[in-house]
Amino acid sequence: MTKRYALGIFEDEDVLMHAIENVRAAGVKIYDVFSPYPVHGIDDALGIERSRLPIAAFFYGMCGLSFALWMQIYMLGFDWPMIIGGKPHIGLPAFIPVSFELTVLFCCHGMVITFYTISGLYPRLKVPVMDVRSTDDKFVMAIELKEDADLGNLTQLLRANGASEVNEKEMTKE
Amino acid sequence: MQHVSPVRIPLVTSGKTYHDVTEDVCRQVEAKPNIRWMAALSVALFFLGVFLYSVYRTLWYGIGEWGLNKTVDWAWDITNFVWWVGIGHAGTLISAVLLLFRQKWRTSINRAAEAMTIFAVICAAMFPVLHMGRPWLAFWVLPLQNTFGSLWVNFNSPLLWDVFAISTYFSVSLVFWYTGLVPDFATIRDRAKGPIARRAYALLSFGWKGGAKHWSRYETVSLILAGVSTPLVLSVHTIVSMDFATSVVPGWHTTIFPPYFVAGAIFSGFAMVLTLMLITRVVFKLEDYITLEHIALMNKIMMITGSIVGVAYITEFFIAWYSQVEFEQYAFINRATGPYWWAYWSMMTCNVISPQLVWIRRVRYSIPMTFVLSIIVNIGMWFERFVIIVTSLHRDYLPSSWAMFSPSIIDIGIYVGTLGLFFTLFLLFAKFFPVINMAEVKSILKYGVDNGPTYGGPNTGAQQSAYRPTGAPASAPVNYNKHD
Numbered sequence: 214m215t216k217r218y219a220l221g222i223f224e225d226e227d228v229l230m231h232a233i234e235n236v237r238a239a240g241v242k243i244y245d246v247f248s249p250y251p252v253h254g255i256d257d258a259l260g261i262e263r264s265r266l267p268i269a270a271f272f273y274g275m276c277g278l279s280f281a282l283w284m285q286i287y288m289l290g291f292d293w294p295m296i297i298g299g300k301p302h303i304g305l306p307a308f309i310p311v312s313f314e315l316t317v318l319f320c321c322h323g324m325v326i327t328f329y330t331i332s333g334l335y336p337r338l339k340v341p342v343m344d345v346r347s348t349d350d351k352f353v354m355a356i357e358l359k360e361d362a363d364l365g366n367l368t369q370l371l372r373a374n375g376a377s378e379v380n381e382k383e384m385t386k387e
Numbered sequence: 388m389q390h391v392s393p394v395r396i397p398l399v400t401s402g403k404t405y406h407d408v409t410e411d412v413c414r415q416v417e418a419k420p421n422i423r424w425m426a427a428l429s430v431a432l433f434f435l436g437v438f439l440y441s442v443y444r445t446l447w448y449g450i451g452e453w454g455l456n457k458t459v460d461w462a463w464d465i466t467n468f469v470w471w472v473g474i475g476h477a478g479t480l481i482s483a484v485l486l487l488f489r490q491k492w493r494t495s496i497n498r499a500a501e502a503m504t505i506f507a508v509i510c511a512a513m514f515p516v517l518h519m520g521r522p523w524l525a526f527w528v529l530p531l532q533n534t535f536g537s538l539w540v541n542f543n544s545p546l547l548w549d550v551f552a553i554s555t556y557f558s559v560s561l562v563f564w565y566t567g568l569v570p571d572f573a574t575i576r577d578r579a580k581g582p583i584a585r586r587a588y589a590l591l592s593f594g595w596k597g598g599a600k601h602w603s604r605y606e607t608v609s610l611i612l613a614g615v616s617t618p619l620v621l622s623v624h625t626i627v628s629m630d631f632a633t634s635v636v637p638g639w640h641t642t643i644f645p646p647y648f649v650a651g652a653i654f655s656g657f658a659m660v661l662t663l664m665l666i667t668r669v670v671f672k673l674e675d676y677i678t679l680e681h682i683a684l685m686n687k688i689m690m691i692t693g694s695i696v697g698v699a700y701i702t703e704f705f706i707a708w709y710s711q712v713e714f715e716q717y718a719f720i721n722r723a724t725g726p727y728w729w730a731y732w733s734m735m736t737c738n739v740i741s742p743q744l745v746w747i748r749r750v751r752y753s754i755p756m757t758f759v760l761s762i763i764v765n766i767g768m769w770f771e772r773f774v775i776i777v778t779s780l781h782r783d784y785l786p787s788s789w790a791m792f793s794p795s796i797i798d799i800g801i802y803v804g805t806l807g808l809f810f811t812l813f814l815l816f817a818k819f820f821p822v823i824n825m826a827e828v829k830s831i832l833k834y835g836v837d838n839g840p841t842y843g844g845p846n847t848g849a850q851q852s853a854y855r856p857t858g859a860p861a862s863a864p865v866n867y868n869k870h871d
Contacts, residue, residue, distance in 0.1 A: 226833075245598040245599055245600070246598070246599045247596055247597045247598055247599075248597055248599070248602065249405060249409075249574070249597065249825075249826060249829050250570075250602075250825075250826040250827065250829040250830040251602040251603070251605060251606050251826070251830060252599075252602070252830075253830075255599050255602070255603075256599060256600075256603040259599050261599060261600055261603055264603060264604045264607045266604060266607045266608060266611065267607065267611055270611050270615075274615075284530065285542045288530060288537075288539040288540075288542070289539065289541075289542055289543075292537050292539065293537050293538060293539055295541075297541055297543050298543070300543065304543060307542065307543040308542055310545075310548040310551065310552065310622065310626055310629075311542055311547070311548060311551045313618075313622055314548075314551040314552050314555040314619075314622065315551065315555070317555055317559060317615050317618075317619050317622075318551075318554075318555040318558065318559065320611075320615055321558075321559045321562060321563075321612060321615055321616075322558070322559075322562065324608060324611060324612075325562045325566060325608060325612075328566075328604055328605075328608045329593065331604075332600075332601050332604060333594070334569070334593040334594055334595060334601075335593055335594065336590040336591070336593055336594075337589065337590070337593075337594050338586050338589055338590065339589065340573075340576065340589050340592065340594045340595075340596065342577060342596055343596070345577040345578075346577075347577075347596070347597055348570070348573045348574040348576075348577045348595075348596075348597055349405065349406060349409045349574060349577065349578065350404065350405035350406040350409065350829075
């Protein structure tokens with residue numbers, strides 16, 4: 214299904230931020246803003262909720278910690294107990310390094326895999342982008358156009374808020 | 388929103404625009420390989436050949452090809468291992484610790500430094516694996532189900548901790564580095580002209596488009612990876628030092644080892660970053676991004692960690708005397724005055740005295756001096772590990788077992804060979820990957836220029852509107868003297 218978008222091209226971060234505020238105040242729903250670098254405060258301005266990835270990361274870390282402790286206690290304490298240097302079978306202080314490393318390992322990889330999955334990022338040959346300049350030096354505000362949308366008014370609104378160009382683009386929605 | 392002082396020096400000089408950053412960084416990725424790069428790669432490949440030949444000799448004829456003997460059964464292999472791992476640590480320090488401390492100057496060096504981390508850890512991993520003698524059984528270090536009953540690995544052993552630490556460190560550094568590369572691959576993809584380049588970078592870029600939600604998550608992921616990598620990098624060299632500290636060999640059995648090794652790692656790592664950056668900035672014409680300020684700042688970190696290492700050397704001597712343990716005392720006297728005195732005093736000169744030159748401003752800002760210093764420090768840190776390992780082993784409790792160590796040609800071949808491996812990987816990285824994190828550099832481009840960004844988030848009310856008419860974007864060349 215193809216959708217039409219109005220693309221407001223901005224040259225500057227500050228102009229863009231004020232434009233977002235004004236466009237949203239005018240009651241226009243912004244589909245997304247594509248920028249060459251992470252613009253600070255843009256998630257608040259667009260009303261994007263804070264990512265829950267830190268919670269996921271904590272959860273993965275705890276999984277790693279539990280797994281590491283279980284593995285070491287089970288293997289050396291129960292499955293094949295051996296006396297090593299006259300020390301107890303379950304010597305918890307000696308288990309700290311491996312437990313820490315596995316906590317970090319599970320936390321990082323779990324979080325990164327989750328990030329790529331929920332963001333729909335995976336290797337692919339063709340990437341449909343709104344405007345190729347958005348990965349170079351332009352900030353692109355995309356607004357989804359309804360069937361009978363009035364592009365004229367929208368263009369005027371974006372121009373008045375500092376957009377250097379306003380284009381229209383048809384995209385196949387994923 | 389943080390306050391940016393009007394007296395800050397811009398991090399990127401010459402008033403670059405966003406597009407200039409893209410052009411300057413993508414230039415060498417898109418250009419045909421030049422003759423200097425080809426020449427450098429040939430030299431690196433030659434040494435990679437030396438590495439492969441030495442590895443072949445080691446595997447075919449066995450560990451007897453090395454200069455080890457019954458007394459000194461750990462020498463160049465573990466020296467090189469610790470040296471390479473240490474070098475790797477600067478990359479994580481720059482990308483993680485300096486991110487947490489909000490040191491924005493790190494943005495133009497973190498990509499290359501992280502690449503250096505990954506390549507250095509690859510080189511480091513070669514040594515313990517080769518020293519196993521039968522590397523095809525390397526999977527025995529993992530707690531896997533096996534046919535010997537269920538005989539598991541020994542979780543009380545620091546060498547096993549090393550396995551977990553190094554593999555975690557390597558894989559976490561790799562995903563941290565790659566996640567940072569994704570937006571830059573997208574930039575190259577969107578500029579690519581040829582069909583092969585476009586497809587290759589499209590695959591590498593994972594379909595990145597730079598939407599606001601993605602950037603928001605990207606920043607969260609970076610921050611958490613940095614937060615977790617910081618204790619990780621400290622733990623890795625702590626565990627490496629425990630390979631020695633948990634033994635009972637005089638000169639190794641000390642509690643000072645973990646902080647001392649971590650400081651030494653950062654010290655040698657920054658020296659290597661400086662060596663690489665000084666070459667890269669000239670070859671790829673990136674002087675506006677890796678400025679003299681960057682070099683001075685890295686010099687300062689090198690000087691501070693070098694001083695910590697110096698204090699550690701003196702503390703070791705003091706504690707050997709203070710402990711009243713005869714063997715400890717002898718180990719340290721033997722280091723300074725025994726048959727390996729030349730290694731000890733090379734270490735002292737290179738690591739303790741030479742970095743103190745950085746107190747002089749002219750040295751700190753001088754490119755030739757910095758380059759020479761960085762090489763000296765790397766030599767010194769290699770000697771430090773050699774001194775700790777060989778002089779402690781060659782004369783310990785039993786004088787009848789005292790022996791000397793000298794490396795064989797294969798020892799030297801493997802060491803020089805890993806340098807070839809490292810530079811081969813680094814040169815390939817420098818040609819095909821963006822050596823500077825474009826996205827992050829663009830985000831600090833206005834830092835110290837034109838008083839930085841003025842937008843303070845919605846509804847703050849306190850900030851002046853930074854609205855400019857469209858004809859004059861703030862990223863256009865700016866007059867630095869303007870403080871209106």
